[in-house]
Amino acid sequence: MVPFDPDATLLKIFTDPETISDPYPLYAELREHAPIFKTELVGRWVFTRFDDARALLRDPRCGSGAGLTDERVSLDGTKRKVRSGTLPMLMLNPPDHTRVRGLVARSFTPRRVEKLRPEVEQMCDDLLADLGGEGDFVGSVAFPLPANVISALVGVPAEDREYLRPLIYDLTVGIEQTASPEDLAAAEVSGAKLTEYLQDLVARRRAEPQDDLLSGLIQAAGGEDMLTESEVLVNTSLIYAAGFETTTHLLGNAVRQLVAHPDQLELLRNDRSLIPQAIEEVLRYDPPVQVDGRHVFEDIEIGGVTIPAGSST
Ligand code: HEM
Known part of the structure; x- marks a missing residue:
């Protein structure tokens, strides 16, 4: 069996137009086979599972690395x-x-x-x-x-x-x-x-x-x-x-998903009080921002992996 290559998958997600319009099957592969890895593409650590990404983004030992490099x-x-x-x-x-x-x-x-x-x-x-x-x-x-x-x-x-x-x-x-x-x-x-x-x-x-x-x-x-x-x-x-x-893509994704799910469109047409919930759901289901990053200022352990101080994610 060919070993799973997370970098090849990552590159496809960012550069292949067909994948960009529906990256979700490849995200699922990454979540399964490569939850946390260091990509050789740019030397950053990549977190593909929700809980790990949330732990990283909320950790006060991590922040912006702007200003550290030019x-x-x-x-x-x-x-x-x-x-x-x-x-x-x-x-x-x-x-x-x-x-x-x-x-x-x-x-x-x-x-x-x-x-x-x-x-x-x-x-x-x-x-x-x-x-x-x-x-x-x-x-x-x-x-x-x-x-x-x-x-x-x-x-x-x-x-x-x-x-x-x-x-x-x-x-x-x-x-x-x-x-x-x-x-x-x-x-x-x-x-x-x-x-x-x-x-x-x-x-x-x-x-x-x-x-x-x-x-x-x-x-x-x-x-x-x-x-x-x-x-x-x-x-x-x-x-x-x-x-x-961000908002342009939220609007575009929302219309695209409503066209793809006419039952949901019908629900919204009949009950406008559902609109705020529908917007939250589009932000979860097909979000306009799919990548975020942090600089790691102190060693941290996430998902059983130690990410050393000085790393970028
Ligand atoms: C669907 C719409 C939007 C999405 C998905 C979105 C997403 C994000 C994300 C992911 C961050 C970085 C958070 C982090 O790394 O901790 C951010 C930061 C920020 N966003 Fe938005 N955003 C949206 C709309 C807006 C709008 C409409 C404005 C202003 C009119 C705005 C202003 C900002 C500002 C000022 C920051 C920096 C906040 C800080 O450093 O404390 N965003 N946003």
Whole structure:
């Protein structure tokens, strides 16, 4: 019998278009034959079972490795420069993470999101009306909606949102494991344009604050402590990068799964109170984010395997 090769399986999951659209049978093989292994592809430890992954992600001895190295190796061996300078909160560890997240949370509140409801409902109605009952749901609705919602949240004027959308798109493609050197170059250029735009908007909001997230981030204070200008900029870009593609794919996956499961669609049509539950189920069943990682700061033991300090997962 040919021995199971977890690296070949992993490579297929990330690079073979057919597998990307349905990786679940290969995930099952990995869970069965290779629950925890160190991949030779990028030298990282891989955890394929839910309980082990959850233990790792929640372990306080693990965190972000950003800032420890200035390059990151993609699955195809491509090396990419890791961001330097002010890091967004996603790349920080406590106590820096705790400080920035606390300041951001003062302004990024459920109340602020709830206030957007009428505007978001209007955006959905308009995009669905343009789609006209059939067509490319991802291109016409799932793609423009999240970028416009985040722009509304941040406080980007409606007339500037078209300009920002392709920039945000380039930025998120640049985060993918499979990003090509051209993608990375486009992400760099678009990231710089987005920062330039936001710098100008920060200056305008500083002069004349509005009831929007950006004004809130500029003013957010915990005692004497406030976010610096570059912290405001990198964390606003993070909110775009983190909130845009994830939601686009959630919407696309949800529609795809409902079309594939007409009985579930029927249930939702008859009882809209099931919608929040259905969204949770799509996030579990066919999630938009399928990989996450940690740097291991101290030796840890998970699933009977010791992962040495200094490892990446
Ligand atoms: C279906 C939608 C979404 C999914 C699946 C998702 C998933 C994730 C994941 C996996 C992480 C990393 C968690 C970790 O490593 O511990 C994360 C972090 C983050 N996400 Fe999302 N996300 C979604 C939507 C959003 C939206 C809409 C926003 C903002 C508008 C957002 C903002 C953030 C931020 C700011 C972080 C960093 C949090 C921190 O470092 O404390 N995400 N998200």
